[in-house]
Amino acid sequence: xxxxxxxxxxxxxxxxxxxxxxxxxxxxxxxxxxxxxxxxxxxxxxxxxxxxxxxxxxxxxxxxxxxxxxxxxxxxxxxxxxxxxxxxxxxxxxxxxxxxxxxxxxxxxxxxxxxxxxxxxxxxxxxxxxxxxxxxxxxxxxxxxxxxxxxxxxxxxxxxxxxxxxxxxxxxxxxxxxxxxxxxxxxxxxxxxxxxxxxxxxxxxxxxxxxxxxxxxxxxxxxxxxxxxxxxxxxxxxxxxxxxxxxxxxxxxxxxxxxxxxxxxxxxxxxxxxxxxxxxxxxxxxxxxxxx
Numbered sequence: 001x002x003x004x005x006x007x008x009x010x011x012x013x014x015x016x017x018x019x020x021x022x023x024x025x026x027x028x029x030x031x032x033x034x035x036x037x038x039x040x041x042x043x044x045x046x047x048x049x050x051x052x053x054x055x056x057x058x059x060x061x062x063x064x065x066x067x068x069x070x071x072x073x074x075x076x077x078x079x080x081x082x083x084x085x086x087x088x089x090x091x092x093x094x095x096x097x098x099x100x101x102x103x104x105x106x107x108x109x110x111x112x113x114x115x116x117x118x119x120x121x122x123x124x125x126x127x128x129x130x131x132x133x134x135x136x137x138x139x140x141x142x143x144x145x146x147x148x149x150x151x152x153x154x155x156x157x158x159x160x161x162x163x164x165x166x167x168x169x170x171x172x173x174x175x176x177x178x179x180x181x182x183x184x185x186x187x188x189x190x191x192x193x194x195x196x197x198x199x200x201x202x203x204x205x206x207x208x209x210x211x212x213x214x215x216x217x218x219x220x221x222x223x224x225x226x227x228x229x230x231x232x233x234x235x236x237x238x239x240x241x242x243x244x245x246x247x248x249x250x251x252x253x254x255x256x257x258x259x260x261x262x263x264x265x266x267x268x269x270x271x272x273x274x275x276x277x278x279x280x281x282x283x284x285x286x287x288x289x290x291x292x
Contacts, residue, residue, distance in 0.1 A: 002185065002226040007040045008218055010211055033062045043069030052183045060132055063162065064141050073180045076146070076160040083128040083140065091127075095148045095160055098123035102170030118151050122174075124167045147176055185225070192221040196287030224290060227267060232284070235264035 011032050033053075043049050049070050051057075055077035066072055080091045100121035107117050129141040145167045151157035161180055167173050193199050197217045204210045230242055239248050239261040248261055251269050261269070271285030272278045 002222065002229045004226075005218060005222040007036055008215075009036045009039070010214055033057060033059065034065055037066070037070070042067065050179060052180055052186075054183060054186075058162070060129070060135055060138070060141070063129065063144075064138065066164070071164050073161055073163045073165075073176055075180070076162055078132075080132070081130040082146075083130055084125060088130065091146065092160065095123065095125065095146055098125060098148070102173065104174060118153055118157065120149050120151055120157070122170060122177075123148050124173055126166070129162075147173055149173075149177060185229075188228075189221055189225055192224055192287050193217060196224060196290060197221055224287075227263070228284070228290075231264045231267040235262060237263045239263050239266035 009032055037051070047069065051066070051070060051072040051074070053072065053074040055075050057072075057074045058077040060080075063072070063074070076091065078091075079093075082089055082091050082094065084094060100123055102122045103119050104122075105117050106120045107115060124145055124147040126143070126145050129144055131138040131140065143164065145163050145165065147159075147161045147163065147167060149157075149159045149161075159177075159180070161176060163176055165172070165176065167176065193214075197220060199210075199214060199217050202210060202213055204213060227242055230237060242263055243266065248266065251257070251261060251266060254273070255269060267290075268276065268278050268285060271289040274289055276282070276285045276289045
């Protein structure tokens with residue numbers, strides 16, 4: 001369930017084509033991640049927070065800067081040098097030679113092709129991550145774990161994840177994978193900003209004004225994402241628990257409803273105002289319908 005928006009930072013990634021400037025750009029990006037982590041603030045005592053990131057967050061200086069209480073599950077981008085039992089190895093070669101330590105069945109959905117089930121293999125290893133040449137003066141990152149999940153039937157289905165959590169069993173490996181799946185919420189958030197709130201169509205002529213709008217719309221997108229999440233997870237909850245009473249009364253008046261609205265029904269009824277059919281086979285309404 002979406003609780004809220006802890007923080008966000010907008011920045012523009014330069015288009016870099018040579019290695020020299022690419023390294024400088026990566027360092028700049030690592031500072032952005034670190035600044036946002038600092039802005040969110042320290043982890044409360046007795047709590048544990050987990051940062052979930054895509055390949056763009058695989059930055060050595062960022063991995064080594066995470067404070068106490070803040071764990072991470074990040075998808076690997078670089079074929080790093082690692083230390084395993086005091087032997088230096090290359091990350092991807094080493095992980096891909098490990099045998100499967102467990103399996104699970106995963107149902108894959110597709111827009112055009114029918115859904116199918118595939119067998120996913122898992123292997124993991126505790127390693128020390130050695131610094132790259134540009135950061136050779138820095139200390140290795142000790143005690144991290146790499147987890148690989150892959151499908152024999154489809155070579156494109158492969159994740160290599162880094163975490164500071166210990167993995168000693170298949171159950172713990174599956175927990176890491178299940179947490180990483182929540183990264184899709186980040187994609188949903190940006191989809192809500194672009195497709196739902198249509199921030200890219202704003203007729204603003206300066207970056208400053210666009211960033212101001214971005215901050216305001218970010219709150220709206222978070223609330224919409226939260227409502228969509230509740231409508232899926234707890235569809236029978238009363239709508240008034242999550243939205244203002246006036247908007248519920250307006251919908252009830254428009255559709256001449258006498259019974260209280262659930263969250264799911266509220267979500268669908270809003271979309272039906274702009275053409276969503278609301279049939280059982282229609283699935284959930286998209287962001288464009290909700291925004292209209």
